[in-house]
Each structure stands twice: as structure tokens, then as C-alpha cells.
Amino acid sequence: xxxxxxxxxxxxxxxxxxxxxxxxxxxxxxxxxxxxxxxxxxxxxxxxxxxxxxxxxxxxxxxxxxxxxxxxxxxxxxxxxxxxxxxxxxxxxxxxxxxxxxxxxxxxxxxxxxxxxxxxxxxxxxxxxxxxxxxxxxxxxxxxx
Numbered sequence: 001x002x003x004x005x006x007x008x009x010x011x012x013x014x015x016x017x018x019x020x021x022x023x024x025x026x027x028x029x030x031x032x033x034x035x036x037x038x039x040x041x042x043x044x045x046x047x048x049x050x051x052x053x054x055x056x057x058x059x060x061x062x063x064x065x066x067x068x069x070x071x072x073x074x075x076x077x078x079x080x081x082x083x084x085x086x087x088x089x090x091x092x093x094x095x096x097x098x099x100x101x102x103x104x105x106x107x108x109x110x111x112x113x114x115x116x117x118x119x120x121x122x123x124x125x126x127x128x129x130x131x132x133x134x135x136x137x138x139x140x141x142x143x144x145x
Contacts, residue, residue: 006026008040089135102140109136
């Protein structure tokens, strides 16, 4: 069996194999593998590569939304927190004991206060911390009576 036939057989049986792997298995160089694959029509053609590149450019060229039309209802508790019919915080509460849930809330207060000023330079983290403090206080009253 010729080198060409060995390479073609190996590539056909292992279509995802890299040229170096094929070369090692067939006792040749990666450059020889590239040449044999190209001559046999087994390598990705430039047309396929160009089509993929063009497709990527089309995706990247999507029109951007006008910032004036985008309205975020609540920066601290946005609508995507409620996807699936239940707010994530309520799901977490349902899965934890009251003590665990208060610990979760307290941990989030600490997280948001600790990273305040390290992102975007706005007050969003403090607003989130404040939301968790309110919920923490609310949960304390709910467990007492």
C-alpha cells in the first residue's frame, strides 16, 4: 500500500485527526499529509473556509438596538430573574431552611458591599446590598411571628 493510500485510508477512518497524528501513524510528515489530503480533495476547501468566515461576519453585523428603546425595569431585580415562572430568590428560599436562607441573604449583603466601587463606578452594588438587607430584615420578622 502506498503512502498516499495509507494517508487517505487513515484520514477517512479518522476524519477529525490532526495532520501530525496522521503523519505519525503513516510514517511521514505533516506537510506530506496536507499535500495528500489536498490532492485527494479531503482537506477543507478555501470556499468552505470563506463561507464560514462570511457567515461569522453576517452574525457580527447584526444591527445594534437603539439605547433609547431599551428600558430596564429594575436594575437591582431585572425581569430575567423571573424566567421560568418563579423568581430565583423564591426558589432558593423554598430549597433552604429559614436559617440557611437568612445566611444566604447575609452572604449576598457582604458580597455586594465588598465589591462596591470595583465595578463600573456606580451604586448598583450598594443598591443590591440594600435590597438583600431589606429581605434579610423581612425574613427575620417572618421567622419570629
